[in-house]
């Protein structure tokens with residue numbers, strides 16, 4: 001099986017190495033203006049992986065989207081959701097009716113890509129790896145044993161059920177099939193962890209240029225209390241869709257095969273988390289991706305559903321005050337997701353029964 005990975009960052013290269021180890025032919029696409037990691041691999045002639053995955057890999061990289069589209073009928077997107085529209089613009093040049101796209105993470109990419117001529121789109125909640133890259137190679141801090149996934153099936157569009165087996169065969173970890181992409185999006189727990197950890201440590205990040213461990217030192221009891229408030233809203237939104245979502249800690253535990261009791265326990269003791277350094281400033285995707293494409297999305301869904309989202313709104317407002325960016329406008333609000341004209345009931349119905357019940 002061959003796979004094209006669209007997105008040449010740590011998550012894309014970790015997936016490329018893992019898939020190659022599992023016998024797949026892999027091609028990584030690096031956008032012409034996002035080449036820094038691809039260039040270091042070209043310079044070194046190979047990629048060295050350390051940590052949870054070890055060894056040297058020769059990964060082919062291209063900046064020609066046509067080559068990526070022709071290489072495989074499976075395209076896995078590993079750009080941040082803020083980069084999905086750039087990639088979408090490139091993909092629209094091709095007929096992809098026989099292709100399957102898997103967006104890692106999805107963050108409701110399928111709705112943004114509504115007019116893309118593609119066979120099927122799947123979305124995951126998280127990247128399968130906790131990983132970072134520098135000029136010396138790839139460090140994999142953790143490899144998840146499970147990720148959440150769902151396809152988006154516009155009404156009336158048939159789906160060949162063999163695609164589910166193909167997608168499971170592709171991933172070297174277990175897949176949790178969710179009822180819909182909205183369940184998957186609400187299971188991207190980065191929206192609970194990241195923005196509050198950044199906001200509540202903003203002074204420390206700026207005064208030390210991130211010289212501390214973000215989870216171990218930055219996720220203390222008070223930060224955890226604020227996360228609990230956001231997490232309760234996320235779960236209430238799920239209830240309005242008829243979903244019984246687990247808590248953010250339970251989802252993280254499930255994905256990494258862990259059993260931490262609460263946020264602070266996880267922050268102190270989880271190996272994929274407790275060695276992560278804080279970023280050098282607030283201009284980081286923990287805010288620039290997770291606020292517009294998760295919190296704004298969750299908040300606008302909550303408003304339509306009649307769920308009180310005050311804790312999420314508070315985080316968005318504070319982030320907007322801190323950064324000066326109007327994330328409510330630029331983020332994945334209902335208008336950008338093409339959901340604004342729907343009634344509450346229509347919104348709920350849009351995401352009902354999206355995958356065959358036997359899965």
Ligand SMILES: NC(=O)c1ccc[n+]([C@@H]2O[C@H](COP(=O)([O-])OP(=O)(O)OC[C@H]3O[C@@H](n4cnc5c(N)ncnc54)[C@H](OP(=O)(O)O)[C@@H]3O)[C@@H](O)[C@H]2O)c1
Nearest residue numbers: 008009010011031034078079080081083086127129130131
């Ligand atoms: N790495 C992790 O541990 C981890 C864990 C959980 C979830 N995730 C999620 O997985 C996704 C990928 O993670 P990552 O660490 O690989 O991210 P990344 O390094 O920030 O981005 C991946 C690649 O996409 C490129 N890119 C950024 N904006 C783009 C745009 N507008 N158009 C085209 N390409 C663009 C980046 O280029 P530049 O280098 O120029 O930015 C990079 O080559 C993100 O959504 C992230 O939140 C990652």
